[in-house]
Amino acid sequence: xxxxxxxxxxxxxxxxxxxxxxxxxxxxxxxxxxxxxxxxxxxxxxxxxxxxxxxxxxxxxxxxxxxxxxxxxxxxxxxxxxxxxxxxxxxxxxxxxxxxxxxxxxxxxxxxxxxxxxxxxxxxxxxxxxxxxxxxxxxxxxxxxxxxxxxxxxxxxxxxxxxxxxxxxxxxxxxxxxxxxxxxxxxxxxxxxxxxxxxxxxxxxxxxxxxxxxxxxxxxxxxxxxxxxxxxxxxxxxxxxxxxxxxxxxxxxxxxxxxxxxxxx
Numbered sequence: 001x002x003x004x005x006x007x008x009x010x011x012x013x014x015x016x017x018x019x020x021x022x023x024x025x026x027x028x029x030x031x032x033x034x035x036x037x038x039x040x041x042x043x044x045x046x047x048x049x050x051x052x053x054x055x056x057x058x059x060x061x062x063x064x065x066x067x068x069x070x071x072x073x074x075x076x077x078x079x080x081x082x083x084x085x086x087x088x089x090x091x092x093x094x095x096x097x098x099x100x101x102x103x104x105x106x107x108x109x110x111x112x113x114x115x116x117x118x119x120x121x122x123x124x125x126x127x128x129x130x131x132x133x134x135x136x137x138x139x140x141x142x143x144x145x146x147x148x149x150x151x152x153x154x155x156x157x158x159x160x161x162x163x164x165x166x167x168x169x170x171x172x173x174x175x176x177x178x179x180x181x182x183x184x185x186x187x188x189x190x191x192x193x194x195x196x197x198x199x200x201x202x203x204x205x206x207x208x209x210x211x212x213x214x215x216x217x218x219x220x221x222x223x224x225x226x227x228x229x230x231x232x233x234x235x236x237x238x239x240x241x242x243x244x245x246x247x248x249x250x251x252x253x254x255x256x257x258x259x260x261x262x263x264x265x
Contacts, residue, residue, distance in 0.1 A: 171263035178223035
């Protein structure tokens with residue numbers, strides 16, 4: 001079972017999701033409308049975040065391995081006029097794509113997830129950047145009243161990318177050891193284990209499969225299991241949709257503990 005996308009596919013999908021983001025911005029009645037899923041932001045604020053973030057990551061990737069994040073020095077501010085803003089966003093995406101292509105997937109790069117299961121490489125940056133633009137494209141689409149499901153190949157990689165990058169940590173879990181299982185429609189599953197050694201995730205056989213039956217003796221029951229499409233799982237872990245949008249089995253209160261947990265590293 002492989003869900004990790006190849007580097008060229010990551011770059012292609014970043015471009016595709018960025019185009020979809022710009023299409024949502026272009027269709028909005030106003031750039032000052034509030035983003036329901038990011039209520040502290042207007043659509044202009046969200047666009048500014050996307051553009052500035054991609055330019056900063058382009059500079060960081062171009063800098064190679066470094067002790068600190070690089071920034072796009074002297075970059076033009078996000079323009080308020082809509083067409084100029086769309087052009088600025090397209091240029092931001094181009095800069096990121098060019099930097100990633102020039103660097104390649106294996107070159108080292110500063111990242112904020114040093115203690116996670118994701119490596120400090122340009123390939124891992126591309127993987128996370130895809131999820132960032134995909135979720136924020138959903139935010140923009142919700143804002144204009146036209147939300148679309150995340151593309152399946154983006155969403156399948158997104159569940160694992162979130163668990164590996166945003167959740168994995170060596171910081172001890174402050175509660176009773178347990179496991180969280182995430183099951184995506186179509187036969188993709190992951191287990192997040194939390195205990196005194198921290199949090200780490202792995203792929204597991206999907207329920208009802210032959211491999212799952214064979215692994216049944218060694219794989220103890222999870223404290224809670226979350227079932228949904230891959231897109232629903234991604235939107236759930238990023239706090240875009242509520243738990244009642246999915247099927248939850250086991251102790252749902254464990255999900256609240258996980259959300260409230262703030263590991264030291």
